[in-house]
Amino acid sequence: MHIAVVLKQVPDLVEELDIDSGGKDIDRSIVKMKLNEFDDHALEQAVLLKESSGAKLTVVAVAADGIDQVLYAARARGADAALKIDAGGELLDSRRAASAIAEAIKQLECDLVLTGVQAADDLFGQTAPYLAAALGWPHVSVVSGVELAGAKVRVNQEYAGGRMASLELDLPAVLGVQAAPQPPRYVPVSKLRQAMASGALETVSAAPADKLSGAAVTALAKTDTGRGAEMLAGSAAEVAEKISALLGERRLVRA
Amino acid sequence: MGNVLVYVETSGGRVAPISFELLGAARTLAAGLGGEVEALLAGGGDLAAQLGAADTVIQVEHPALSPYVPEAHVAVLAEAIRTRNPQVVLVGNTSVGIDLAAGAAAATGRPLVSYCLGLEADGGAVVARSQLYGGKITATTKTDVPAAFAVVAGSFPEASGRSGGKGARATMEPPAALSSLRTRFLSASEPGGEGVDITKAERLVSVGRGLGGPENLNLAEELAKALGAEIGASRPVCDSGWLPKARQVGKSGMTVKPKLYFAVGISGAPEHLEGMRDSELIVAINSDANAPIFKVAHYGTTCDLFDLLPALTERLKAKTG
Ligand SMILES: Cc1cc2nc3c(=O)[nH]c(=O)nc-3n(C[C@H](O)[C@H](O)[C@H](O)COP(=O)(O)OP(=O)(O)OC[C@H]3O[C@@H](n4cnc5c(N)ncnc54)[C@H](O)[C@@H]3O)c2cc1C
Ligand SMILES: Nc1ncnc2c1ncn2[C@@H]1O[C@H](COP(=O)(O)O)[C@@H](O)[C@H]1O
Numbered sequence: 001m002h003i004a005v006v007l008k009q010v011p012d013l014v015e016e017l018d019i020d021s022g023g024k025d026i027d028r029s030i031v032k033m034k035l036n037e038f039d040d041h042a043l044e045q046a047v048l049l050k051e052s053s054g055a056k057l058t059v060v061a062v063a064a065d066g067i068d069q070v071l072y073a074a075r076a077r078g079a080d081a082a083l084k085i086d087a088g089g090e091l092l093d094s095r096r097a098a099s100a101i102a103e104a105i106k107q108l109e110c111d112l113v114l115t116g117v118q119a120a121d122d123l124f125g126q127t128a129p130y131l132a133a134a135l136g137w138p139h140v141s142v143v144s145g146v147e148l149a150g151a152k153v154r155v156n157q158e159y160a161g162g163r164m165a166s167l168e169l170d171l172p173a174v175l176g177v178q179a180a181p182q183p184p185r186y187v188p189v190s191k192l193r194q195a196m197a198s199g200a201l202e203t204v205s206a207a208p209a210d211k212l213s214g215a216a217v218t219a220l221a222k223t224d225t226g227r228g229a230e231m232l233a234g235s236a237a238e239v240a241e242k243i244s245a246l247l248g249e250r251r252l253v254r255a
Numbered sequence: 256m257g258n259v260l261v262y263v264e265t266s267g268g269r270v271a272p273i274s275f276e277l278l279g280a281a282r283t284l285a286a287g288l289g290g291e292v293e294a295l296l297a298g299g300g301d302l303a304a305q306l307g308a309a310d311t312v313i314q315v316e317h318p319a320l321s322p323y324v325p326e327a328h329v330a331v332l333a334e335a336i337r338t339r340n341p342q343v344v345l346v347g348n349t350s351v352g353i354d355l356a357a358g359a360a361a362a363t364g365r366p367l368v369s370y371c372l373g374l375e376a377d378g379g380a381v382v383a384r385s386q387l388y389g390g391k392i393t394a395t396t397k398t399d400v401p402a403a404f405a406v407v408a409g410s411f412p413e414a415s416g417r418s419g420g421k422g423a424r425a426t427m428e429p430p431a432a433l434s435s436l437r438t439r440f441l442s443a444s445e446p447g448g449e450g451v452d453i454t455k456a457e458r459l460v461s462v463g464r465g466l467g468g469p470e471n472l473n474l475a476e477e478l479a480k481a482l483g484a485e486i487g488a489s490r491p492v493c494d495s496g497w498l499p500k501a502r503q504v505g506k507s508g509m510t511v512k513p514k515l516y517f518a519v520g521i522s523g524a525p526e527h528l529e530g531m532r533d534s535e536l537i538v539a540i541n542s543d544a545n546a547p548i549f550k551v552a553h554y555g556t557t558c559d560l561f562d563l564l565p566a567l568t569e570r571l572k573a574k575t576g
Pocket of ligand 2: 006007008036038039061062092093094097098114115116117118119120121122125126127128
């Protein structure tokens with residue numbers, strides 16, 4: 001059994017985001033990047049599968065600034081191998097990225113590919129279904145909980161209202177992971193150092209399909225929160241007083 | 256002709272609210288593109304009667320379509336796109352839609368724009384407004400048709416998608432792929448309540464990742480007690496095990512409409528807003544003035560929650576004695 005997890009960095013949403021001078025992208029010179037949180041869960045899920053089944057685990061990422069660190073950290077968390085995809089260096093949308101990732105996955109000869117369910121920085125659709133289509137494999141997204149069962153895999157898919165279904169897929173398959181059964185584990189610094197010293201990352205070249213998604217961003221803007229909330233200013237005590245007063249007016253304070 | 260095809264999502268034997276939203280949006284788009292509205296109902300049986308906003312309801316019946324299996328529905332949607340050749344395809348940007356929209360777009364080679372909140376016909380193109388980066392950034396795209404769009408729940412009124420169509424019926428042959436699926440349905444489960452049903456609560460104090468850790472839950476619980484409220488949560492709080500899944504509000508959790516919703520340390524990602532934006536009074540506490548939660552909140556403050564929660568609890572206790 002060989003499992004691959006696809007990892008990607010996204011801007012940290014807790015930080016302020018600005019639009020660049022072209023008006024069609026965020027200002028990438030100042031953003032702080034971090035591993036997409038759903039990829040973090042996908043990796044945790046894969047490590048759990050490796051621990052329970054003895055599967056080989058390879059982490060895969062499209063080459064980009066800072067990606068080496070992400071791959072080393074994944075190795076420190078339990079990945080057996082790390083593969084960097086050189087796709088030419090330009091910023092790819094999820095559809096083109098999926099085509100390049102599919103090329104690399106074919107060379108890996110794996111049985112199961114996990115991605116994060118989505119990344120908040122791309123609007124041309126989700127990578128897992130595109131990747132599955134490029135490979136001709138079945139797929140399910142919004143997955144929480146994955147179990148291997150011989151040549152099959154069992155997953156929970158989540159729907160609205162907290163409903164869930166258990167589904168079984170033939171391998172090979174692609175899964176878009178929402179949440180691992182346990183929170184992603186931390187990497188001790190000593191393990192990270194070990195991983196970084198344990199040899200260079202492997203790199204493969206894979207050209208993305210040049211067919212563009214067909215959709216084009218014409219403008220990007222900060223979401224206007226202007227007409228939203230009436231903001232309450234002051235010290236904690238003052239704001240508490242204001243909130244308490246407006247709840248009182250609406251008879252929302254417990255009688 | 257500029258027909259608009261809507262994939263009708265069903266849930267628990269009912270048409271999901273998002274489908275009425277899409278049908279309403281489709282009526283406006285079809286008028287702009289000079290076409291008709293078609294509704295694709297896969298394995299939906301007698302639900303066709305509710306789709307009066309469609310000019311034609313296309314029904315497909317096959318044992319593999321119910322209970323829901325993503326692979327089967329992707330195959331049917333792709334087949335409908337190939338055979339009916341609509342200029343616009345609308346799918347909900349729901350858990351189900353994540354698989355369907357990209358799966359069918361890939362199978363048919365059509366462009367897809369996701370996270371749409373607004374759509375407008377513009378000549379032979381569609382201009383869409385989408386939210387990215389957890390709702391912090393709004394993107395405008397222009398896409399020549401034919402194309403597909405995944406629309407976020409809550410973006411269009413349901414009422415406009417209840418009627419107005421011609422109500423014709425058509426059937427589509429199930430695609431051959433349905434007899435060789437590689438995905439099988441095993442079982443379904445309803446939310447494990449552990450005794451709480453937050454959808455019934457009149458007041459909710461919901462906590463997000465801003466709370467820092469489970470050791471701080473008591474701050475929210477004290478406030479909830481003073482207000483007579485239940486505790487709700489954002490997804491990461493439940494995924495981290497600080498609170499049970501039954502308390503999760505949002506796209507993959509509960510949809511709530513309480514009289515009072517306190518959002519504490521919640522950024523207001525679109526997936527969270529979907530589940531609580533219709534609350535009667537929303538008060539948001541978030542130290543980031545640009546947090547998208549302030550867009551839907553009625554009152555907001557950037558006061559640190561660790562200072563404000565105890566102060567507010569004190570204040571309310573003093574008031575109620
Ligand atoms: C398919 C899918 C389904 C999803 N379903 C759901 C769902 O059902 N429900 C859901 O909630 N999410 C859902 N999500 C996840 C969603 O995208 C967000 O990741 C999530 O809502 C973020 O949770 P949060 O606001 O608690 O955390 P964050 O986004 O990390 O926000 C924490 C906030 O706390 C604020 N803060 C920090 N410290 C303080 C302080 N001391 N005082 C005041 N404020 C502070 C910060 O400014 C920040 O805005 C889903 C995602 C996907 C892809
Ligand atoms: N360069 C890339 N572009 C898009 N998706 C990627 C890339 N590399 C990895 N992915 C995987 O696809 C997931 C979903 O991204 P998306 O579907 O674009 O929202 C990511 O979280 C990653 O797991």
